[in-house]
Amino acid sequence: YDMPERTSPWWQVPQALIDKMLLKDASALQHNILRDLQHQEPELYHSFPPHTLERKVTSLIDAFGATHHDLTGGIITRLKQE
Numbered sequence: 001y002d003m004p005e006r007t008s009p010w011w012q013v014p015q016a017l018i019d020k021m022l023l024k025d026a027s028a029l030q031h032n033i034l035r036d037l038q039h040q041e042p043e044l045y046h047s048f049p050p051h052t053l054e055r056k057v058t059s060l061i062d063a064f065g066a067t068h069h070d071l072t073g074g075i076i077t078r079l080k081q082e
Helices: 015-024 027-040 050-064 071-080
Strands: none
Touching: 027 050, 027 071, 050 071
């Protein structure tokens, strides 16, 4: 039988579920922000010792909230102010 062609992604994850998962464990979010920071702002990324940067990013995720609309941008701005 014929199925209509679906656009990708054809599935959606409810935002409430994503928010709940981020509140439980933000380690994947932290990893992604650190990776983005390394690619977008390499000088800033390398201006902190790795452990210190990880702790700062974790602290800023907590301060901004894991679902902040521009979390990476907010973290980069805050780190540049230090």
